[in-house]
Amino acid sequence: MKPSLKPAFDAADQMLLGCAARFVPGHRRADWLREWKAELWHVRQERAPMEQLSWQAEREIAGFCLGAFQDAFCLCQPRLRLGPLLTALQGSAAQCLLTLTGFLVLSYGIAWLAPGVRAERMISAPMQNPGLILIQYADCDATTIEPQQYLAWKNRHHSFFDDFAFYRVSEESIQAEGESGTAPRDSWKVAQASSNLLALLGLPVRYAALESNSALPQVILSKSFWKIEYGADPRIAGRVVRIGQRRARVAGVAAGDAWNLPGKIGAWLVQPDSTLAASGSGFIVAHLTAAGQKKMWAPVMQINEYDEDEGPRFFGYNIDQWQPGSWGIYWLGIVFALISLPAVTSVSLGEYSVNARKTSLSRRLYRWSFFSAKIVLLMMIDYFFTLDLAYFRTAQSAQVSASIQMIAAFVFFLFGLRWALLDHRQRCPVCLRRVEHPVEVGLASRTFLAWNGTEMMCMGGHTLLHIPALPTSWFDAQRWLYLDTSWEFLFVGSSVG
Amino acid sequence: MASEAKLSHTAAMILQALDAGFVYGFSIMEMAGLPSGTVYPAMRRLERDELILSKWEKQSIADAEQRPPRKYYKLTAAGRATLLASRRRYPLLERLIPSETVRAEEARSQ
Numbered sequence: 001m002k003p004s005l006k007p008a009f010d011a012a013d014q015m016l017l018g019c020a021a022r023f024v025p026g027h028r029r030a031d032w033l034r035e036w037k038a039e040l041w042h043v044r045q046e047r048a049p050m051e052q053l054s055w056q057a058e059r060e061i062a063g064f065c066l067g068a069f070q071d072a073f074c075l076c077q078p079r080l081r082l083g084p085l086l087t088a089l090q091g092s093a094a095q096c097l098l099t100l101t102g103f104l105v106l107s108y109g110i111a112w113l114a115p116g117v118r119a120e121r122m123i124s125a126p127m128q129n130p131g132l133i134l135i136q137y138a139d140c141d142a143t144t145i146e147p148q149q150y151l152a153w154k155n156r157h158h159s160f161f162d163d164f165a166f167y168r169v170s171e172e173s174i175q176a177e178g179e180s181g182t183a184p185r186d187s188w189k190v191a192q193a194s195s196n197l198l199a200l201l202g203l204p205v206r207y208a209a210l211e212s213n214s215a216l217p218q219v220i221l222s223k224s225f226w227k228i229e230y231g232a233d234p235r236i237a238g239r240v241v242r243i244g245q246r247r248a249r250v251a252g253v254a255a256g257d258a259w260n261l262p263g264k265i266g267a268w269l270v271q272p273d274s275t276l277a278a279s280g281s282g283f284i285v286a287h288l289t290a291a292g293q294k295k296m297w298a299p300v301m302q303i304n305e306y307d308e309d310e311g312p313r314f315f316g317y318n319i320d321q322w323q324p325g326s327w328g329i330y331w332l333g334i335v336f337a338l339i340s341l342p343a344v345t346s347v348s349l350g351e352y353s354v355n356a357r358k359t360s361l362s363r364r365l366y367r368w369s370f371f372s373a374k375i376v377l378l379m380m381i382d383y384f385f386t387l388d389l390a391y392f393r394t395a396q397s398a399q400v401s402a403s404i405q406m407i408a409a410f411v412f413f414l415f416g417l418r419w420a421l422l423d424h425r426q427r428c429p430v431c432l433r434r435v436e437h438p439v440e441v442g443l444a445s446r447t448f449l450a451w452n453g454t455e456m457m458c459m460g461g462h463t464l465l466h467i468p469a470l471p472t473s474w475f476d477a478q479r480w481l482y483l484d485t486s487w488e489f490l491f492v493g494s495s496v497g
Numbered sequence: 498m499a500s501e502a503k504l505s506h507t508a509a510m511i512l513q514a515l516d517a518g519f520v521y522g523f524s525i526m527e528m529a530g531l532p533s534g535t536v537y538p539a540m541r542r543l544e545r546d547e548l549i550l551s552k553w554e555k556q557s558i559a560d561a562e563q564r565p566p567r568k569y570y571k572l573t574a575a576g577r578a579t580l581l582a583s584r585r586r587y588p589l590l591e592r593l594i595p596s597e598t599v600r601a602e603e604a605r606s607q
Contacts, residue, residue: 038565039523039533045564046523064526067533074538 107384119232129202160292168282188266225266333409428458461491548576
């Protein structure tokens with residue numbers, strides 16, 4: 001290391017002491033800082049005299065300065081009257097659960113405050129109605145059906161269909177009134193739809209504000225359009241938008257995107273059947289009766305076989321598709337993480353069978369309850385955290401958000417579980433406090449001749465944990481040694497345990 | 498504080514180190530092998546309990562040696578009594594940190 005770095009390290013150490021001094025009560029601060037600076041001078045003389053600088057020495061000096069924080073906290077605790085409580089909490093099960101609860105509150109708070117996340121939670125993508133088919137002419141790919149055909153079918157009794165809805169897609173621009181200067185972020189299509197279409201698709205309308213006496217036609221926005229163009233604004237209902245040259249009033253937001261229907265539809269302009277009859281051709285969505293669902297189970301089916309009409313030939317395309325929604329995606333990530341867990345860590349919780357002194361049933365129950373609470377909290381944090389991550393930005397597509405949520409749920413829960421298991425293995429079975437003060441015992445070069453590994457101690461004086469450095473046939477997993485009363489004198493004055 | 502007061506092993510080691518002539522924080526750290534984050538807070542508590550006293554070195558002495566003045570610690574009467582009680586509790590204490598006289602005797606014998 002270059003000697004010219006010495007002043008920089010010295011300045012960094014002084015800065016650490018200055019930061020720690022902020023925690024010392026004002027009337028003691030000057031004296032406290034003077035003592036630590038004097039000690040630092042001597043430590044530096046001892047560890048890094050003159051030009052003989054090394055990373056090792058600087059690391060030791062930095063370690064010395066970091067100890068100033070503990071000293072400062074020790075002095076400020078009487079003022080806060082939290083000293084004994086903080087000491088008792090350190091490394092305890094309660095501290096672990098409180099920390100996890102803190103993360104849960106944080107992730108829930110973000111989910112509650114961020115408009116995109118709140119919208120996703122309130123407008124969850126529902127399962128579509130089963131037994132839906134899209135009807136098209138048989139001999140043309142892009143063909144659509146005349147509204148008169150729809151009305152004819154609708155007004156007639158069918159054995160295999162119990163309801164029909166109609167919509168036609170138009171390439172009209174849609175934008176909020178008064179925002180003529182701002183172009184939409186994405187290109188959207190508007191669908192003129194019969195009033196029963198969304199109900200038939202099983203998409204409930206949220207933030208509904210239907211005004212029967214309004215002179216303006218009513219438009220229902222798709223969830224993606226609402227999130228991307230309006231930033232998931234919950235006060236959307238009642239606002240006036242301009243569709244092409246027409247004005248329409250927003251009647252609500254559809255709780256889904258009906259993404260399996262042709263056309264990227266941003267808004268549904270609800271029209272009475274009489275108006276639709278005068279419009280151009282479009283698509284028909286039909287709902288099958290129970291008998292119809294038994295008959296028509298193929299992805300594509302010829303409709304005329306099931307209809308007495310001798311008109312043109314129609315094909316029915318099954319549009320039953322499962323939309324997992326954020327909840328379904330989350331569970332998918334959880335399941336994948338559980339399957340992958342053995343690849344990243346051992347699923348063992350440590351060896352407890354070789355014990356002269358067994359813990360009581362209540363202690364074991366307490367231990368398992370703590371572990372379960374950790375997992376439940378992790379799952380809840382995972383859910384809200386992944387929602388925050390995937391839906392914080394409103395201006396991204398539902399597919400991108402779903403992918404982010406899926407990956408985040410998987411990765412976060414996988415490594416969360418790994419941490420939970422590692423943490424649990426290093427908690428004293430008696431008091432559930434984390435064991436501390438790791439000590440390397442034995443020589444690695446004598447692995448097959450004698451035991452070597454790490455020993456850690458419960459500061460409550462209950463147990464000693466032996467972890468082998470290299471699992472062998474006679475010592476393949478960690479072991480707990482329960483300390484008897486002869487060890488108690490070492491823990492007198494300790495506030496833990 | 499009563500001489501029968503029970504001290505933790507760390508606190509007893511610090512008292513023993515002070516008695517053995519290691520009178521400032523860094524030297525106690527070096528002798529006891531404890532980190533600064535343990536030694537200094539323990540000394541604050543011992544001082545609060547009036548088992549030790551602190552005193553700043555005279556500026557003139559530090560100036561003469563071209564270094565900053567140090568804060569020195571020493572045992573109080575109560576601290577000495579507590580140390581005697583702690584030595585009975587922790588018999589290895591004096592072997593871990595021998596007192597000045599023992600060290601002098603060992604040096605003479607060598």
